Amino acid sequence: MDNMEHLGAISILPATIAIILAFITRNTVFSLAVACFVGVLAMGSGLLGFPTLLKNSLGTTSFSWILLLELFIGVVIAFFQRTGAIRNFTLWVEKKALTRVKVQLVGWFMGMFVFFSDYFSPLFVGSTIRGLTDKFRVSREKLAYIADSTSAPVSVLVPITGWAVFIAGLLIGIGPIENAEQAMSVFVHSIPFNTYALLAVAMVGLVILKIVPDFGPMRAAEKRAQEQGKVLRDGADPLMGEELTDIKPHESAGTGLLLNFFLPVFIVIGVAVGTFIGMGSAKTMEAFLCAAVVSGIVMRFQGIPFNDIMKTATSGMKGVMPAIIILAFSYALNQLSKDMGTAKFIIEATQSWLTPALLPMLTFLIAAIIAFSTGTSWGTFAIMMPLAAPLAFSFSANEITPLIYATVAAVAGGGVFGDHCSPLSDTSILASTGAASDHIDHIKTQIPYALVVALLSAMIYLMIGLSL
Structure with a gap:
């Protein structure tokens, strides 16, 4: 089928079927x-269309990349478990006289610190502080929300991430934007207009501090916990x-927090x-591979038998298989x-609804x-930017104006909204994985918060459009 059909x-x-059935x-x-299955039948591909879809969508470099990334992350987390690194980190943090609120704030700040990868961030935050949040009776749904809301929403706000490079790359050649430097300048100037991402990150802090009280399904989850x-x-x-959550520390090993926790984290970062x-591209998968190899070598020098290390690595890979299976079908559906x-x-x-005044708001809603x-x-981003940005330039006499910044930000924010709370989203799946939360429970408890932020963002974009 042609791209324009x-x-x-x-x-x-x-x-629609996937979202409704999931709930x-x-x-x-x-x-x-x-x-x-219903989709391939609707396209007239017949029964064989289903395996063909899986073969074509999963036999790609992009899926191979995320498959390997997930496996290596699983290995690193398993090594954390086996060496007692997460337990030791938990004990170390506990000495800081934390409270239930402070533990959640630690997760919020950790998520913002690991800004360079929306894949690493939710897994790192969830798996690292899960022991602490469990101790303070923080629901897994709340932990998944914290991890998810500090992944993609943060990554899209920082100019030195792959997100920034990708969005800037889409702008080159549109209107008066002729090169990467000009495109990146537009992206940087659009950051203050990215209301959804900014409010989504801020919302987490407000909820944790109870300035905004828990509501909806999250309130019930927190009350239960x-x-x-x-x-x-x-x-x-x-x-x-x-296989991953039940790994016990190897008590006889001379492990330590520095070599078994902070060293792998520093290697990844x-x-x-x-x-x-x-190189202009963050090699996240290679970073986790490097961390896994170094961690394995350190474990051997610390006295953990080689067979034990390999068994732990295999358990780590098995532990992330539920997420990999969901990601596989998500790629196929995409x-x-x-x-x-x-x-x-x-x-x-x-x-047909688009007008200069409504452009930012409708761009945000359509992208969402x-x-x-x-x-x-x-x-x-790839679909909307080539459509929305030229429209914005046509309304601004081909000049770079606040309308351009608002429209670029609306595309970015709308894309993040869907990536942030769709049950089909890879980062939402990874947030559920890191927090060891039921995936649909995570989505159901997070959506009300995301919708509130999206509604506020849409209203702000309407005011911006009317004022320009």
Whole structure:
């Protein structure tokens, strides 16, 4: 199918089925599989269309990258568990006389600190402080919310991330933007206009400090955790295998917090940030591979048997398989949405509404709908930026004005909204994985907060548009 075509309203059927079934059945894998199967039948591909879809969508470099990234992250977390690094970190932090609120603030600040990767951030935050939040009876849903809201929303606000480079790259050649330097300048100037990302990050702090009280399903989850001590609801299905969560520390090993926790963390951050500065692209997967190898070598020198190290690494890989399976079907559904022209249909159905005053708000809403339906922010950026930015320039006499900054920010913020709270989103899946939370419980408790922020953002964009 040509990129400019779509199948009409039927093109949104698979994503709609996946989202509705996920909330009804609480089983993400089943929901995604059914959505993909119905989608290929709707396209007329027949029964063989389903395995063909999986083969074509998963046999790609992008899926291989996230598959390896997940596996190496699983190995590093397993090594953290086996060496007692997370336990030792928990004991070290406990000496700081923390309270329930302060523990959550630690997670909030950690998420903002690890800004360079929306993949690493939720996994690192969730797995690192999960022991502490469990001790202070913080629900896994709240931990997943903290980890998720400091991943993509933070990454899109920092000019030295892959997000910034990608968005800036999409702007080159549009209007008077002729090179990467000009494009990055536009991105930097758009940051103050990215109201959704800014408010989403701020909302976490306000909720933790109870300036904004818990509401909706999150309030019930927190009440359950505090009054009954149940960080997970009865019958919940944590998105992390027992092979990983049940790993016990190797008590006879001479392990320490510096070599077994901080060294791997510094390696990941150093390699990712260093490759971004030196090569223009953060090599996150390679960073985790390096950290896993170094951690394994350190463990051997500390007296842990080689077979034990390999068994631990294998357990780590098994532990992340639930997330990998969901990611696989999410990739397949995303490919199906592309083949059916889902995003194109949504754009055509709404583009007649666009006026200069409404452009920022409608751009944000359209990008949010596309991202929520497809579960991909970067795909939304790639679709919306070439459409919204030229429109903005046509309304601004081909000059770089605040309308341009607001429109670019609206695309970025709308994309992050979908990536932030869609059950199909990879970063939301990773947040559930890091927090060992039931994935649908995480989505149900987070969506009300995200919707409040999205509504405020839409109102702000409307005011911005009317004032320009």
